[in-house]
Amino acid sequence: MNIRSIVNKDNTNLLNCESEPIHIPGCIQEHGFLLGLAADSLLIRYSSENVFTYTGFTHQQLLGKPLQQLCSAEQEDLLREFLTAASFDQSQPFVFTINNVKYNTKPHISNSTVILEFEPFPDGTLDLPNLYKQTQQFVSYLNDAQDLRQLCQSIAQETRAITGYDRVMIYRFDKNYNGEVIAEAKQEELLPLLGHNYPHTDIPAQARALYLTNMLRMIVDVDYTPVPLYTIADEKEEKHLDLSLSILRSVSPIHIEYLKNMGVKATLTISLLQDNKLWGLISCHHYSQKNIPHYTRLSALLQGYFFTSQIKVRQAADEYNYAQYIEDNIRPLLELMSTGDDFIAQHYHNTLLRDCIRASGFVIVQNDTIFRNGKVPPDRQLLPLLEWLKEHAGNGQFSTDHLIAVYPPAEAMNDTAAGLIYHALDSGGKNCALWLRPEMEKSINWAGNPSKGIVMDSAGARLSPRKSFELWKEVVKHYSEEWAVPELTTAARLAGNLQKQAHLADIRREENRYKELAAKLEAANAELENFNWISAHDLKEPLRKIQLFASRTFYSEVSLDVYKDSLVKIQNAASKIQLLLDSMLSFATMSKSNEEFEKINLNNTLTQVLGKYRKEINAKEAVITTDALPQLSVLPYQAEQLFSNLISNSLKFSKEDVPLKLNISYHRGPRHHIISFSDNGIGFHNKYADIIFKIFQSLNKENQSNIGIGLAICKKIMDNHNGMISAEGQEGHGAVFSVSFPL
Template sequence: MNIRSIVNKDNINLLNCESEPIHIPGCIQEHGFLLGLAADSLLIRYSSENVLAYTGFTHQQLLDKPLQQLCSAEQEDLLREFLTAASFDQSQPFVFTINNVKYNTKPHISNSTVILEFEPFPDGSLDLPNLYKQTQQFVSYLNDAQDLRQLCQSIAQETRAITGYDRVMIYRFDKNYNGEVIAEAKKDDLLPLLGHNYPHTDIPAQARALYLTNMLRMIVDVDYTPVPLYTIADEKEEQHLDLSLSILRSVSPIHIEYLKNMGVKATLTISLLQDNKLWGLISCHHYSQKNIPHYTRLSALLQGYFFMSQIKVRQAADEYNYAQHIENYIAPLLELMSTGDNFIGQHYHNPLLKDCIRASGFVIVQNDTILRNGNVPPDEQLLPLLEWLKEHANGGQFSTDHLIAVYPPAEAMNDTAAGLIYHALDSGGKNCALWLRPEMEKSINWAGNPSKAVVMDSAGARLSPRKSFELWKEVVKYYSEEWAAPELTTAARLASNLQKQAHLADIRREEKRYKELAAKLEAANAELENFNWISAHDLKEPLRKIQLFASRTFYSEVSLEVYKDSLVKIQHAASKIQLLLDSMLSFATMSKSNEEFEKINLNNTLTQVLGKYRKEINAKEAVITTDALPQLSVLPYQAEQLFSNLISNSLKFSKENVPLKLNIRYHRGPQHHIISFTDNGIGFHNRYVDIIFKIFQSLNKENQSNVGIGLAICKKIMDNHNGMITAEGQEGHGAVFSVSFPL
């Protein structure tokens, strides 16, 4: 029979502790003994070396023997009945009696092995806890606690009262599994650890995984000598025994050294779980050897269960209260969004957009326009960040309190964007919303320097846990304040509403564009109708005259005077056709101008036009007064044509034998530069205001040279400048034409 130890003999140090197989140490603590039975036959397949001290049998004498070697047939039958139950009642230990000594035993299955851990009753009794009193006490804590931390403090105090440990701490993990002591109950002579932080390396990943499967872990004496486990196996066989659920499982030597460095002699640890994750621990320390009975352990574990039942409730309550606070902030914003026509354009600077989630800056990008609110990086920093977010934001959303960790250029904008929340407002990321927070430099109180220390021994350098747990402060940089869940929810809610606003703005912009196109189309159709009218009437009339007088001349006997008269009339008709065609060409030229806008001095333009009409001005004995005109960005040729047509119009429709008076005035309105031309000519009735700007519509049909094109061209020019022209007349007293250029 080949009996051999299954102790894991891997060399463990801080370089490889994160991969240490702590669930299969192959040894146990010495305050009890362990047997591993074959699940079908209950033959003893594993035995701890210290079985002799408890039973009088050596492990060699017990291996491959039936359980009845140690107990009666009746006890074995009871164990079989216990094992065949649908589920084990772990609150009720299985009690073995060996050599008239009672042992607490928690049977559990590890693969195909039944593990029995035998612990003598520490105080010689098996007293049931007063569950009614314990539950009543917890309800009292619930009623008194104002928040989660206060409840933690009550749990720590009650757990210490139940167990008698020197120090009881509630230890909470952050998202990276760094821990903070958020509550503490202790002996008065101990230095406080409340508020101290412990790095995630203090509890490696595999240790955290064990805390998920085994809710209670106890070390009775850190100075124990590990007791090896033995089995019958060939040297080539792997006979590891998984002790994940074992209370006696030996502890990693690294952890033992860690506790010794803290001066701790005994511990009890209870897992606090939330949503199948390790939320924290109830960590009990004692500064001398300490073992507690089974039901005392269960009472402490019950405190953990009580507390776990309240974690989500308390956190939800805290988040709800904060969410209600935020709701009061954003209510006015939501009201503006629901009633306003252009919330983004009119209210992007509203401080509530950032203050509601305690951001220092807010940015919204709409159609490549960046709108800023508060403390925001300059363009040279912001634009590359927006491009990075567009590319890396999963699902169009991204948030962080440590931007530099994923975007190194953030170091240069630490005072504005150490943390952010990003939401794309469209599928392409062209429109987006961004909330920003600056760096919040803070100090973390570590329990000793979290860096792993190097100590020298006779074999050379060896890595070991730190030896000092005195307060060690670390200044943390490049972090903003962490975003709370209600803040993230609110940002998403606002982004959704802003997205609707952006879409609404796009729809209205398209609607406006379509209306403008429809107006242009209507105007083009009206112009086309006028052109058709010219083709059908105005051009046909002189052509008909040409045909008439030509027929009279060539096909009839006429005198020389009649012949000459016919030629003169043909010439007039042809001139009329030429005038109409030139007018149509001039109007079409204004519609399809390729001229570029230039900023020019309109005084110079007016001087040139007045010089062109100097002869007509002198003939009319006209008196023209003018204000100083501004410099405007215009189409230069069209601006000259505009002034020319308006001055020509005043000269053409002046009164006979009455000197023309023309006043050219300028003033700046709220939205336009306005230039008016006021004359004392023949004027017109205001009922004709709507038709005088239409092409080939003339109120003076007697004047053959007036085809009604000048004012139509003026209107076309002002349309090209996104301006307008208006007229006001009084028959016999003159007219006022005003042109308005946008600011």
């Protein structure tokens, strides 16, 4: 019979330990022995070399033989019954008696092999622990613990009391599997490791995977000599034996050297799982060799189960309390959003928008307008960042506490944007909301320099794990405070509400635009009605006169005087038609101006207009006073036409034989530049204050040259400037016309 060793002899070192096949080492620790049985026949297919030490049989004598070679037929039958049960109890060991020595055996199946690990009773007893007392103790911890860290400390102390290890630590992983000691129970003389951090390289990925499979792992003595496993050299036999669930499985020599460098002699490790991921470990260290019996291990494992059951509950409770705190903060914001006002434009500066999730800065972009709140990068940094986020944010959402890792230009924004939360408010990312946090430098206490996890030995011959575990402080830069789950949830909620507000604001703007268009259409219809009235009445009346007086000239008996009088009246009627047509053309031209706005000095415009009316001013012996006028952005020709029409209006409706007094004043209101033209002319009744601005509505019908177009043109000019014109009069005592240009 050809027997071969299955020891895995792949060359493993610190440079390739990430791929070390630690689940198939082909050897075990020496505090017990191992047999592998064919699942169907229970013939011995695998045996550890040290079987002779415990049984008196060599592995050569046992391989290929039935299990009865070691035990009675009755025990073999009991094992068959145990294995064929619907689900055999993993918590209770199967007890073998060999040569009057009792062994705890925890059977499990690996592929087609039944693995039996035989351990002599370390304390010679199978007494069960007091589970009631242990559970009662745990419940008291739950009641006393104010938070998760305090519960961790209680679990560490209780686990040490149960197992007797020199040091028990609760070790929590971050998202990158760097570990931190968050609780510790130890002998007084030992140096504390509480608060120390260990890099993810200390526990390689394949080791973390095994912690998910097998929740309890024990090393009795780091100085053990690995015991090889043997099998019959048969092509049908598996090349390797998977020992993932084995308690005796030999440990990676690299990990053994790591523990020796720490001065540790024995360990017990219990996995702490959360949502099928490795949350942390209960790590027990002893500074001399140590073996604990099956039920003591089970009690320690029960502590892990107890604690694991509380991780999610405690974290959820902490998150709930924080979420309630945030909810109290954002309630006023949500109430403001429900008022229907333009929330973004009116309330973007509200500090609650950033304070509710402890952000230092907040940005919202709406229709190319950037609203800032708090500490925000300048445009030269912010605009490229927004473009990058629009392109790279999956589903319009992105968050990070380490922006520089994905966006290198963030190095220049550490004081405002080391971390951020981004939400697009539309499908194209044109509108968005952004919460920002600055860099928060922090010190991490590493157990040794993490950058020296691998060192060359003194002879320079080989690499080995680091030997120093003294406190080593690292200052971490370019990170903001990490965003908590309630903060991310609240940001998403606020973004949804801001999106609604943006849509409502757009709808309101559209409504206002339609209202403005409707008002303009109504005004245009009114103007069109006036034009129709002119066509129907004002133009027909002089045309009838032309027809009438022209017909008189066709009679031969008409005298020369009658003939001349008819021609004069025909000429006057034609002039009236020409005046009406010119006025209509002037008004239409004012409505369709292609002139561009320019910033001009209105004092110069006023001087030009007064110069144009110098003859009429002198004839009226008018006294005109004026304030200094501002520089405004206007349509230059229309501004000149406005002044011209208002001054002409005062000259035209001045009193006979009374010198005209015209005062042109200026003052700046809260929203408008206001220029007023006050005269002492004939005035008008205030009930006509609105009518006089309508086209072809004249209060003085006797003056044939006044057809009611000048003030209508003034009204049109002010509409073109988004301004206003108003009039106030008193019959016989003058009038005041005020024009208001918006600031």
